[in-house]
Amino acid sequence: MTASEMKNAILHHLVYTLGKDAAHAKTYDWRMALSFAVRDQIVDRWFEATRRTYAEHRKRVYYLSLEFLIGRLLKDAVINMRLEEAVQDALDALKIDWHELLEDEPDAALGNGGLGRLAACFMESQATLGLPAMGYGIRYEHGLFRQSFEDGRQVEEPEDWLSQTHAWEFVRPEVAIDIGFGGHVQEIGSRANWYPSEMLIAMAHDTPVIGWKGRWGNTLRLWESRPMHGFDLARFNRGDYAAAAEPEALARTLSRVLYPDDHTEQGKELRLKQEFFHTAASIRDIIRRFESEYDDLKLLPKKAAIQINDTHPAIAGPELVRILHDERGMDFEEAVGIARNTISYTNHTLLPEALETWGEARMGRLLPRHMQLIDRIDDLHRRETGTGHVNAHQDGKVHMGTLGFIMAHKVNGVAALHTELQKTTVFKDLHELHPDRIVNQTNGVTPRRWLLSCNPRLASLITEGIGDGWVDHAEDLEKIEPLVADPAWLDRYAAAKKANKVDLSNWIAETMEIGVDPDAIFDIQVKRIHEYKRQHLNLLETIAHWQEIRDNPNAGWVPRVKIFGGKAFPNYIYAKDMVRLANDMARVMNSDPLTSRYLKVVFPPNYNVSLAERLIPAADLSEQISTAGKEASGTGNMKLTLNGALTIGTLDGANVEIRELVGAENFFLFGMTAEEVMARRAEAGHAARAIAEDHRLARALEAIRSGIFSPDEPGRYHSITENLSHHDYFMVCSDFTDYWRAQREVDTAFTDPKDWARKAALNTARAGWFSSDRTIRGYMKDIWHTDAAPQVADAAE
Ligand code: F55
Numbered sequence: 001m002t003a004s005e006m007k008n009a010i011l012h013h014l015v016y017t018l019g020k021d022a023a024h025a026k027t028y029d030w031r032m033a034l035s036f037a038v039r040d041q042i043v044d045r046w047f048e049a050t051r052r053t054y055a056e057h058r059k060r061v062y063y064l065s066l067e068f069l070i071g072r073l074l075k076d077a078v079i080n081m082r083l084e085e086a087v088q089d090a091l092d093a094l095k096i097d098w099h100e101l102l103e104d105e106p107d108a109a110l111g112n113g114g115l116g117r118l119a120a121c122f123m124e125s126q127a128t129l130g131l132p133a134m135g136y137g138i139r140y141e142h143g144l145f146r147q148s149f150e151d152g153r154q155v156e157e158p159e160d161w162l163s164q165t166h167a168w169e170f171v172r173p174e175v176a177i178d179i180g181f182g183g184h185v186q187e188i189g190s191r192a193n194w195y196p197s198e199m200l201i202a203m204a205h206d207t208p209v210i211g212w213k214g215r216w217g218n219t220l221r222l223w224e225s226r227p228m229h230g231f232d233l234a235r236f237n238r239g240d241y242a243a244a245a246e247p248e249a250l251a252r253t254l255s256r257v258l259y260p261d262d263h264t265e266q267g268k269e270l271r272l273k274q275e276f277f278h279t280a281a282s283i284r285d286i287i288r289r290f291e292s293e294y295d296d297l298k299l300l301p302k303k304a305a306i307q308i309n310d311t312h313p314a315i316a317g318p319e320l321v322r323i324l325h326d327e328r329g330m331d332f333e334e335a336v337g338i339a340r341n342t343i344s345y346t347n348h349t350l351l352p353e354a355l356e357t358w359g360e361a362r363m364g365r366l367l368p369r370h371m372q373l374i375d376r377i378d379d380l381h382r383r384e385t386g387t388g389h390v391n392a393h394q395d396g397k398v399h400m401g402t403l404g405f406i407m408a409h410k411v412n413g414v415a416a417l418h419t420e421l422q423k424t425t426v427f428k429d430l431h432e433l434h435p436d437r438i439v440n441q442t443n444g445v446t447p448r449r450w451l452l453s454c455n456p457r458l459a460s461l462i463t464e465g466i467g468d469g470w471v472d473h474a475e476d477l478e479k480i481e482p483l484v485a486d487p488a489w490l491d492r493y494a495a496a497k498k499a500n501k502v503d504l505s506n507w508i509a510e511t512m513e514i515g516v517d518p519d520a521i522f523d524i525q526v527k528r529i530h531e532y533k534r535q536h537l538n539l540l541e542t543i544a545h546w547q548e549i550r551d552n553p554n555a556g557w558v559p560r561v562k563i564f565g566g567k568a569f570p571n572y573i574y575a576k577d578m579v580r581l582a583n584d585m586a587r588v589m590n591s592d593p594l595t596s597r598y599l600k601v602v603f604p605p606n607y608n609v610s611l612a613e614r615l616i617p618a619a620d621l622s623e624q625i626s627t628a629g630k631e632a633s634g635t636g637n638m639k640l641t642l643n644g645a646l647t648i649g650t651l652d653g654a655n656v657e658i659r660e661l662v663g664a665e666n667f668f669l670f671g672m673t674a675e676e677v678m679a680r681r682a683e684a685g686h687a688a689r690a691i692a693e694d695h696r697l698a699r700a701l702e703a704i705r706s707g708i709f710s711p712d713e714p715g716r717y718h719s720i721t722e723n724l725s726h727h728d729y730f731m732v733c734s735d736f737t738d739y740w741r742a743q744r745e746v747d748t749a750f751t752d753p754k755d756w757a758r759k760a761a762l763n764t765a766r767a768g769w770f771s772s773d774r775t776i777r778g779y780m781k782d783i784w785h786t787d788a789a790p791q792v793a794d795a796a797e
């Protein structure tokens with residue numbers, strides 16, 4: 001497409017789709033017009049992919065996830081369709097600022113963190129690989145809350161991305177699926193009819209997901225809940241307007257808000273209803289599509305693979321069995337076998353508090369037939385394995401992890417260490433019964449968004465050196481290794497990083513009124529705020545470092561900017577205290593005339609995908625400091641490595657694999673191993689001992705206790721200091737000394753800029769394996785047993 005064709009397409013949509021005259025169009029109108037013009041380019045390719053999938057009777061992959069953290073879509077679409085030049089030139093001709101349009105797009109924040117963003121990277125990789133696949137999720141009206149700070153405290157406001165038209169979706173009113181809850185069951189022999197007492201409708205909204213060079217397009221189908229019957233006219237006519245609107249309001253509640261949970265499960269009925277709503281609509285849609293092509297349900301596992309993203313859609317097992325057995329008349333055992341061979345389950349956490357359970361009373365009330373089927377599935381599993389003690393329904397609760405495991409042919413962990421720990425902890429008993437079921441698929445991230453799009457300077461430098469093959473064969477990044485030996489090339493690598501840091505410094509100055517030195521170490525910890533991720537370990541080290549600078553302000557310190565980003569679950573008081581402490585520290589330290597040249601703390605509010613895209617390219621140091629054994633994988637760690645940040649980290653999650661690949665000499669390792677953590681935890685008084693043995697740690701804790709950071713309320717962080725001094729489940733104190741040592745190694749290493757640049761470039765060169773393309777290929781081979789389709793011709797540049 002030429003620039004002038006693009007310009008005409010934009011103007012056409014401006015006038016005929018948006019009904020705006022160019023003279024009066026605002027940023028929003030131009031963005032929408034551009035988005036529609038780009039979307040038009042995608043649609044034919046998207047149809048072609050669907051046509052081929054049907055024509056070739058391809059197996060399809062269905063990715064069921066309560067979260068898709070897709071962020072903004074315009075730039076992604078433009079880049080993958082290779083329309084960048086055409087768009088830029090067209091907008092120049094129209095005197096419209098491309099960056100202003102990009103910034104105008106709201107983030108689609110339909111997820112909490114890693115799990116949701118992984119689903120988004122997977123969708124993009126599946127499309128890039130030409131794998132016929134479909135993502136199923138919920139079209140939340142309000143995504144993850146918007147975070148702001150008041151007096152340093154986190155304040156949550158509702159997120160409102162749908163207050164403007166969503167440019168990328170197609171509404172499918174004809175795809176409307178009935179969903180029931182409650183009611184009673186009438187058993188007929190082994191089968192049953194379920195008569196729900198409450199019904200609503202799941203309506204589909206489709207967003208095309210286009211792969212690199214437009215070679216393939218898949219669909220992200222998001223369900224919106226709708227009332228079965230509109231509003232109550234009789235009540236309305238009686239003048240009871242609120243009551244008339246009530247059924248509709250109740251039905252719509254289901255897709256109203258994203259559950260803002262990251263590891264602290266709050267058993268709420270609405271959440272269970274969301275899970276069933278999502279899963280039942282998706283399974284129904286899958287079966288409908290299958291039956292339009294094939295007439296023998298025994299073929300289901302050959303033609304469909306259903307991946308459940310954590311246990312949130314784990315009711316898929318019983319629901320599929322219910323359809324096969326109750327509705328289609330298949331023998332129960334056969335139905336279980338078919339469902340199991342179709343479904344596989346990804347586990348994302350070992351934290352006991354995050355393993356979903358539902359009370360049998362609630363489950364029985366809301367899903368009476370599923371409750372019966374779960375008992376029969378347990379019963380069958382006991383007979384199959386000859387054991388009595390491993391049940392999904394146990395101690396008055398349904399354990400969704402166990403249910404997910406029993407009803408899947410494969411269960412995967414998300415990094416090598418996490419997968420091994422699954423076998424010895426949460427799924428120990430099940431693993432002994434089914435030793436072939438657990439497999440590993442180490443997470444990955446899409447290099448299109450997380451390098452090509454977010455870091456154009458580095459991407460161009462790489463492409464100039466080795467061509468653009470790395471974009472969809474990220475392992476090719478290793479071809480830059482010979483260039484790393486060339487000092488001139490390394491200078492350019494360092495210059496790209498520096499320019500990204502200057503951009504970020506300017507943004508920090510404009511938005512937060514904090515001046516930071518672009519020559520300082522940009523030390524970044526971005527992720528959900530959680531005790532196990534240990535932002536407070538980073539904060540304690542920051543305090544100790546600040547104190548040493550104050551002791552000796554003229555000692556020639558290596559300047560640092562500590563950058564934090566992340567949201568705390570609204571009810572997670574401890575995490576919110578950590579946020580406030582960081583902000584209190586920033587206030588005190590950034591205005592300290594003795595130290596502020598050397599140390600700044602910056603915590604931009606509302607960390608989301610777009611902010612990640614801004615921060616990650618400017619990072620020198622990546623903080624991956626979780627208590628070993630607790631972070632299943634991490635994916636931010638991969639994005640930062642790819643963008644040439646060196647990791648300071650523990651042997652946890654995918655850090656282990658990152659370190660192996662980039663080389664131990666290019667990674668700052670510290671801390672106890674998962675095994676050592678478990679042993680140390682058993683020792684009484686480990687925290688007190690660690691504090692007694694490290695005067696810096698003791699002094700940093702004392703500083704918090706004394707109220708230096710909260711003079712108006714000295715006791716503000718009592719719970720943090722008390723917890724760390726006496727309990728310290730996450731071993732902050734026990735790992736402090738080694739973390740401090742590693743941080744000083746970082747300082748020393750940074751004083752040799754050439755060597756630092758070399759290490760950074762080697763991180764980029766060796767990070768290609770962390771592409772989600774590799775991860776998806778792994779799922780295809782080991783779990784889904786499926787191939788990619790021959791792709792549509794490349795979109796021309
Ligand atoms: C969301 C909802 C609930 Cl109810 C529980 C957890 C979550 C959630 O967001 N979990 C999450 O993000 N887990 C993360 O998954 C990533 C992708 O596999 C991992 O990299 C990361 O280690 C893990 O914490």
